[in-house]
Amino acid sequence: MVGELMKEDGVQLASEIDRDPFKTLIRTILSARTRDDQTIKVSSILFEQYDTPKKLANADPDRVREIIRPIGFYNSKTKYIMDTSRMLIEQHGGSVPNKFKDLVALPGVGSKVANCVLVYAFGIPAIPVDTHVHRIVNRWGLVDTPDPKSTHKQLVDILPRKWWLLINDLLIRFGKEICKPIGPQCDNGCPLAPCCPKLVKKTRGKKRTKPRKPGNKK
Ligand code: SF4
Structure with a gap:
């Protein structure tokens, strides 16, 4: 999944802020x-x-x-x-x-x-796990953890080191724009939907349709 996302999003850290x-x-x-x-x-x-x-x-x-x-x-x-x-x-x-x-x-x-x-x-490989990283890797099924601390522990074991430098920046942006905490864009252009193992169906905000009365064709 990280590799797929990387193809979509490029391989450079996005933030332009001072690295001092x-x-x-x-x-x-x-x-x-x-x-x-x-x-x-x-x-x-x-x-x-x-x-x-x-x-x-x-x-x-x-x-x-x-x-x-x-x-x-x-x-x-x-x-x-x-x-x-x-x-x-x-x-x-x-x-x-x-x-x-x-x-x-x-x-x-x-x-x-x-x-x-x-x-x-x-630029030293490490995995900062914030709420975005924690939520997304759990949705992907990469880990099954209750909190960022346990997520970090598991990611260190399973995530190839080549992704460590990029995963935080990549998933923060992805988590803000697509795989949001509430209302993830699964059915609305998420590039990973075809391969997301824990696709979150969009159920919030849907209008409930009233059951049609017998004989009412409108
Ligand atoms: S399909 Fe949904 S849950 Fe899966 S990565 Fe995309 S937005 Fe997140």
Whole structure:
């Protein structure tokens, strides 16, 4: 299925955003439970003033909080990104580490954020599993898992390494446009419908037809 989708969608990562490791790390921490367009907008404003660990670590927390206020959980995220910046300076010479174990030791960085940084900032094969990836690979029947964490565990075992760098970007776009959480476009142009093993029939929004009365030909 991933191969089929790749034929449809090309093999380049789509996002045009800056791959600088520090910006990628901070942007991904900020992205939790926030729409992508909002994350990109807010992080761009933040980076106009604080685009290095040193600048962000020494920033006025109230000013940082004010900038990221439009996104969810801005109080905890302010603390995460400032503490992370301090830790980068104190423990990594002001650079973002490129090892999973070092990344997940940073405040506000879990498995998904760490894997995103490996893929998008360093081009190191990893599988960031967000809700889109989790939902789609379950619909495809590639895995049968209750949560993204278990999905990640299974994908690492079954997905050929050559797809690791691309699967997150590919499925996020596919999940937003076609294989949506609600109302997947199975019968409306999904290029994978012919080979999707768990084709989700579109049942929502269909009008119920009243049973016809005997003798009524209209
Ligand atoms: S057929 Fe439906 S469930 Fe399968 S990939 Fe397409 S949109 Fe998703």
